[in-house]
Each structure stands twice: as C-alpha cells, then as structure tokens.
Amino acid sequence: MVSMNAVLLISFLLWSVGVAGVLIRRNALVILMCVELMLNAANLNFIAFARLSGTVHGQAFALLVMGFAAAEVAVGLALVVALYRKKGNIQVDEINLLKG
Amino acid sequence: MEQLLIKLGQYMFVIFGLLAVGGAGVLIFSKSAVHSVIGFLFSMICVAGCFLSLQAEFLGVAQLLVYAGGIVVLFLFVVMLVELTKYQEKGIFQTQTKFAIPLVGLGLLAFAGVFRTALFGASTNEALTLQPGLVGATENLGNAQAVSRGLFANFILPFEILSVILLVALVGAIVLAKSERV
Known part of the structure; x- marks a missing residue:
C-alpha cells in the first residue's frame, strides 16, 4: 500500500522536471515532450485521487486528458515541421519574428 | 526472497515513479534528440507502471498504447x-540557464521543510490513505467496465467535445504541415 504523499511527491517531481525542460531547453521537440511529461504528472494525480476517493471519475477524466494530449502533440509536431520549413531550424531562441 | 518480493510489490509505485523521473532527466539533459525520445519513451512506460500499481489497469494499457505506440513514433x-545537427555547437540550453539553476536550488531549499513534513510527518500519513478498491469494482466489475460507466454516465459531454477537438486537430495538423506549393 503506497501512501498518498509518495504519489503526490512523484507527481510533483515529474511535473517540475517537465517545467525545467520547457524553460531551459532550446529545442522545440524537447519542449513538446516536456509538456507531455507535465500532462502525465497531472494524470498521475487524477488517478491517485480517484483511488483516494474510491470512485472512477478521476480515471475517466485522465482518459480524456490523454486524448487531449494526443491532439496537442499532433498540432505541435505539425507546427514544428512548418517552422522547420520556414526558418530551417527549430531552436526556439532563434525564432523572433515578432520581436520589435 | 518471498519477503523481498512482498516488499517490492508494496513499493512498486515508488520504484516506477523514480524510474520515470530518471527517464525524464535523460529527456532534458541528453544532447541528441533521439536520446531524448528514448528517455521520454522510458518515462512513459514507467508512468504506465505507476498507473498499473494504482489499480488503473485500463489506463495503464491505454497509456502504453497511446504513448509508446503512437506519440513516441510520431x-x-x-x-x-x-535536421538538428548543425545547431548542436551552440549548446542545448538557453542562455539564462546559469542564472536559473541557483534560483531553483534556492526554491528547493525553501520547500525542503514542506517535503520533510509531507513525507515523514506523523499526522499527515493517516489523513491521506488510499482506498483499497474502487466503488464500482465491488460489484464484480472489471476496471475497464467501471471506467466506461464513469465516463459515459458523467463525462459524456467532455467525451463528445474531445472527439470534435481530435477531428479539428487532425485537419489542423494536415493544413499546418503540408507544403505551400500544393
């Protein structure tokens, strides 16, 4: 039997690694993967709280979040490919079209 | 040996969770993008293991199918x-990283007391103990049946909205990624 605190701590660690990846990496692909990591940390919390409350609502909602993550990654990767066509690279600090 | 296996079963969640955090570390610290994807795959498989150890069998298998089968391949x-190799020499991290790392260390230090009381405090462990089983699972339903009842009884509108969003994302991805000449 695992305690709820361990679940919350693991989820927090996964989420913070995801945030760190989004903030410090320059590669847009890695940033997308880190966003997926953060969504998975949220899913872990949903499932843990479903288990805590004894109902399946959290699990059903985690399934919906998984579907949204798939939609997001499809659009994100299409944006990365379009960006590569336009600019020739996908390093996010090189993309400053809107910079004044 | 038997005692060891029982202990391992008890701590399966923590083991899988720490492995997932390790895979995430490989994801953000490796130079090559392919290594990052492999770290992401490992992390997702370990998160599926976490789901399984939290009695969410359907979601664990769905996680394996969706992430390891679909998203990682994408x-x-x-x-x-x-092509990423020609920008490798500029470094993989943003230029602000060397200021950010001491700040994050400071923040972790500020949270250390919270972690200590949350993990090893006496009163917090009893308030949050997990239920032994799901409510729906008591009527001899499997996990997939229980989840589907929860989904279609309470979340039918989000489910339909999700299907529309998936369709929009499909069309949008094709429009964004196709070349402009065609």
Whole structure:
C-alpha cells in the first residue's frame, strides 16, 4: 500500500522536471515532450485521487486528458515541421519574428 | 526472497515513479534528440507502471498504447524529418540557464521543510490513505467496465467535445504541415 504523499511527491517531481525542460531547453521537440511529461504528472494525480476517493471519475477524466494530449502533440509536431520549413531550424531562441 | 518480493510489490509505485523521473532527466539533459525520445519513451512506460500499481489497469494499457505506440513514433518521425545537427555547437540550453539553476536550488531549499513534513510527518500519513478498491469494482466489475460507466454516465459531454477537438486537430495538423506549393 503506497501512501498518498509518495504519489503526490512523484507527481510533483515529474511535473517540475517537465517545467525545467520547457524553460531551459532550446529545442522545440524537447519542449513538446516536456509538456507531455507535465500532462502525465497531472494524470498521475487524477488517478491517485480517484483511488483516494474510491470512485472512477478521476480515471475517466485522465482518459480524456490523454486524448487531449494526443491532439496537442499532433498540432505541435505539425507546427514544428512548418517552422522547420520556414526558418530551417527549430531552436526556439532563434525564432523572433515578432520581436520589435 | 518471498519477503523481498512482498516488499517490492508494496513499493512498486515508488520504484516506477523514480524510474520515470530518471527517464525524464535523460529527456532534458541528453544532447541528441533521439536520446531524448528514448528517455521520454522510458518515462512513459514507467508512468504506465505507476498507473498499473494504482489499480488503473485500463489506463495503464491505454497509456502504453497511446504513448509508446503512437506519440513516441510520431516524435521519432519528426526527429527524422528535421535536421538538428548543425545547431548542436551552440549548446542545448538557453542562455539564462546559469542564472536559473541557483534560483531553483534556492526554491528547493525553501520547500525542503514542506517535503520533510509531507513525507515523514506523523499526522499527515493517516489523513491521506488510499482506498483499497474502487466503488464500482465491488460489484464484480472489471476496471475497464467501471471506467466506461464513469465516463459515459458523467463525462459524456467532455467525451463528445474531445472527439470534435481530435477531428479539428487532425485537419489542423494536415493544413499546418503540408507544403505551400500544393
């Protein structure tokens, strides 16, 4: 039997690694993967709280979040490919079209 | 040996969770994008193991299918399409990283007391103990049946909205990624 605190701590660690990846990496692909990591940390919390409350609502909602993550990654990767066509690279600090 | 296995079963969640955090570390610290994708795959498989150890069997298998089967392959295809090697020498991290790392260390230090009381405090462990089983699972339903009842009884509108969003994302991805000449 695992305690709820361990679940919350693991989820927090996964989420913070995801945030760190989004903030410090320059590669847009890695940033997308880190966003997926953060969504998975949220899913872990949903499932843990479903288990805590004894109902399946959290699990059903985690399934919906998984579907949204798939939609997001499809659009994100299409944006990365379009960006590569336009600019020739996908390093996010090189993309400053809107910079004044 | 038997005692060891029982202990391992008890701590399965923590083991899988720490392995997932390790895979995430490989994801953000490796130089090559392919290594990042492999770390992401490992992390997702370990998160599926976490789901399984939290009695969410359907979601664990769905996680394996969606992430390991679909999203990782999609990422690998884009890594194949996009040439990344010529920008490798500028460094993989943003320029602000060297200021950010001491700040994060300071923040972790500020949270250390919270972690200590949350993990080893006496009163917090009893308030949050997990239920032994799901409510729906008591009527001899499997996990997939229980989840589907929860989904279609309470979340039918989000489910339909999700299907529309998936369709929009499909069309949008094709429009964004197709070349402009066609």
